[in-house]
Amino acid sequence: MDEPRSLDDERWEAGMPVLDRQPVRVPVLPPSLQGLPPRSVPETRPTPLQRHYINLSVVALVSGVVAISALELGAGLGNPLVKLCVLVGAPILFVTTVDAGVRIWRSAWAWMPVDRVKGLFRLGWIVVVVVGLVSLTVATILVLAA
Numbered sequence: 001m002d003e004p005r006s007l008d009d010e011r012w013e014a015g016m017p018v019l020d021r022q023p024v025r026v027p028v029l030p031p032s033l034q035g036l037p038p039r040s041v042p043e044t045r046p047t048p049l050q051r052h053y054i055n056l057s058v059v060a061l062v063s064g065v066v067a068i069s070a071l072e073l074g075a076g077l078g079n080p081l082v083k084l085c086v087l088v089g090a091p092i093l094f095v096t097t098v099d100a101g102v103r104i105w106r107s108a109w110a111w112m113p114v115d116r117v118k119g120l121f122r123l124g125w126i127v128v129v130v131v132g133l134v135s136l137t138v139a140t141i142l143v144l145a146a
Contacts, residue, residue, distance in 0.1 A: 011051055041110040049099040056092050063089025077146035090140040094133065101129040 049056065067085035075082055108122035 047099050047102045056096050060089045060093040086143045
């Protein structure tokens, strides 16, 4: 028996249940929450790496743990183990951070019409993401040049 296919979702694979995205709805709030500002804004489109984000982040985390442990145990920046960990982990960390930045950027602009302060707060996090990416790039260059 053939399984149903979801033609509008490229993430669907054989064996997965077909889950269609539902339209964005305004929930009916209980009386105690009515009149209060919204607590969330729905995400309407996934980022390119959203499906793989956690798995990629784990690889970057393990690479970082091994590299930092080696450095703590006395290995230098030029140690082949440290360089290997940086070669594996840094690109993954860079790409996942960019993906997270895209989500934060979209979230900021989704909040602007609803709650400007929350939107501006999220735009502030974009600055943190950019500083983190620059720091990661500089650190990677330093390790690979050692």
